[in-house]
Each structure stands twice: as structure tokens, then as C-alpha cells.
Amino acid sequence: MSKPARLPDVVLVTKADCHLCAEARAAVGRVTAALGIGWTEQSVDQDAALRERFAEEIPVVLVDGIQRDFWKIDEVRLARTLRRALDTQS
Structure with missing residues (x-):
């Protein structure tokens, strides 16, 4: 039995009131959705x-x-x- 592939860990680092962050959320969302993987967001406002x-x-x-x-x-x-990361995991 083969070990299940580990998906790449995708993190978007953002901050409040950032117009580029809104564009980045949309871009990361489109790419990860097309590849069937998830992503998380972390704010510098909450992490020194x-x-x-x-x-x-x-x-x-x-x-x-x-x-x-x-x-x-x-x-x-x-x-x-992300495709490269997925290919190396399989």
C-alpha cells in the first residue's frame, strides 16, 4: 500500500487594509482551487x-x-x- 501524497502547505501572509492582499487572496484562491488543494491565511497584524x-x-x-x-x-x-510540489509528492 502506498503512502498518500502530502499536499503542499500554501500560506498567504497578509495585513489589514491592504489592497494588494485582496488581489492576492483572489489569485491564490483561483490557483489552489484549480489544483484541488487548500490554503491558509496568516496576518502580520496578529503575529509579531x-x-x-x-x-x-x-x-x-x-x-x-x-x-x-x-x-x-x-x-x-x-x-x-504547486504542480512541481504535487509531482514530487506522488
């Missing part, structure tokens, strides 16, 4: 460590803990990154 790490780069997309994009999310690049 995230705020210190990403202060000037919000929004940020992390895939398996690695920063993959910031400010304006490139959907093509994100989809390619």
Missing part, C-alpha cells in the same frame, strides 16, 4: 514574528515554508510551483 520577517513585502505567498512571491502574485508561477 511574521510582521518582522515580511514587513515590507506584504502580501507574501509561502509554499512549504519557502517564500515564493510577494506584492503581486504571479498565478502562472504559483501554479507551476
Whole structure:
């Protein structure tokens, strides 16, 4: 019996009152929905460590803990990154 594939961990780091964050939510939502995977959102407003790490780069997309994009999310690049992550898991 084979081990079930682990899905990539996709996290969008945001902050309040951020117009780029709203665009990023939509972009990440479209890409992950098309690939059938979930994602989570974390706010720097609630996490001092995230705020210190990403202060000037919000929004940020992390895939398996690695920063993959910031400010304006490139959907093509994100989809390619996630497909690669899915391929390596299977």
C-alpha cells in the first residue's frame, strides 16, 4: 500500500487594509482551487514574528515554508510551483 501524497502547505501572509492582499487572496484562491488543494491565511497584524520577517513585502505567498512571491502574485508561477510540489509528492 502506498503512502498518500502530502499536499503542499500554501500560506498567504497578509495585513489589514491592504489592497494588494485582496488581489492576492483572489489569485491564490483561483490557483489552489484549480489544483484541488487548500490554503491558509496568516496576518502580520496578529503575529509579531511574521510582521518582522515580511514587513515590507506584504502580501507574501509561502509554499512549504519557502517564500515564493510577494506584492503581486504571479498565478502562472504559483501554479507551476504547486504542480512541481504535487509531482514530487506522488
